[in-house]
Amino acid sequence: MKPDRPVxxxxxxxRLGTDDAxxxxxxxxxxLQSCPAAFSSSWDEENRHALEKFSDxxxxxxxxxxxxxxxxxxxxxxxxxxxDTTKLRHKASIVGVYVRPEARxxxxxxxxxxxxxxxxxxxxxxxxxxxxxxxIAALRLYRKLGFxxxxxxxxxxxxxxxxxxxxxxxxxxxxxxxx
Numbered sequence: 093m094k095p096d097r098p099v100x101x102x103x104x105x106x107r108l109g110t111d112d113a114x115x116x117x118x119x120x121x122x123x124l125q126s127c128p129a130a131f132s133s134s135w136d137e138e139n140r141h142a143l144e145k146f147s148d149x150x151x152x153x154x155x156x157x158x159x160x161x162x163x164x165x166x167x168x169x170x171x172x173x174x175x176d177t178t179k180l181r182h183k184a185s186i187v188g189v190y191v192r193p194e195a196r197x198x199x200x201x202x203x204x205x206x207x208x209x210x211x212x213x214x215x216x217x218x219x220x221x222x223x224x225x226x227x228i229a230a231l232r233l234y235r236k237l238g239f240x241x242x243x244x245x246x247x248x249x250x251x252x253x254x255x256x257x258x259x260x261x262x263x264x265x266x267x268x269x270x271x
Contacts, residue, residue, distance in 0.1 A: 111123070121135060156211070167192045174215060183220060189202070
């Protein structure tokens with residue numbers, strides 16, 4: 093008989109609002125600084141932005157925050173960008189995914205993305221995501237969630253003189269009429 097595993101309390105998720113701008117800004121800058129090759133934005137650029145810019149971003153896009161429990165600080169973020177043009181409104185991009193190192197391996201990233209995918213399913217037919225070709229853990233997670241690779245952009249990012257390839261991935265959602 094296997095010993096019982098401790099039961100993990102469910103994670104906490106909610107859409108971040110303008111009141112969360114300072115906390116969101118802090119975690120976003122942490123991600124940009126610790127993983128510069130994972131984002132198209134840079135710490136230097138975003139650090140110059142006033143808090144209002146982050147507040148506007150939270151108001152215009154859906155950004156989910158994730159906490160390990162009711163006592164933890166914000167540990168993960170992921171945003172959904174839906175274009176407002178008629179010809180592109182059927183698809184959205186998942187952007188700005190970051191989970192603090194101490195929350196990695198807990199299942200928070202997967203659960204956070206599952207929440208965002210469920211939200212997106214109500215609005216769009218397909219999701220797009222890009223991920224650094226060398227980010228094996230993220231690639232594994234996105235594949236587990238059903239994303240499929242449809243291309244690769246060589247030298248997509250240039251960070252401090254080094255080029256990084258990105259893998260382009262897509263996920264068809266239940267309302268995808270192409271199926």
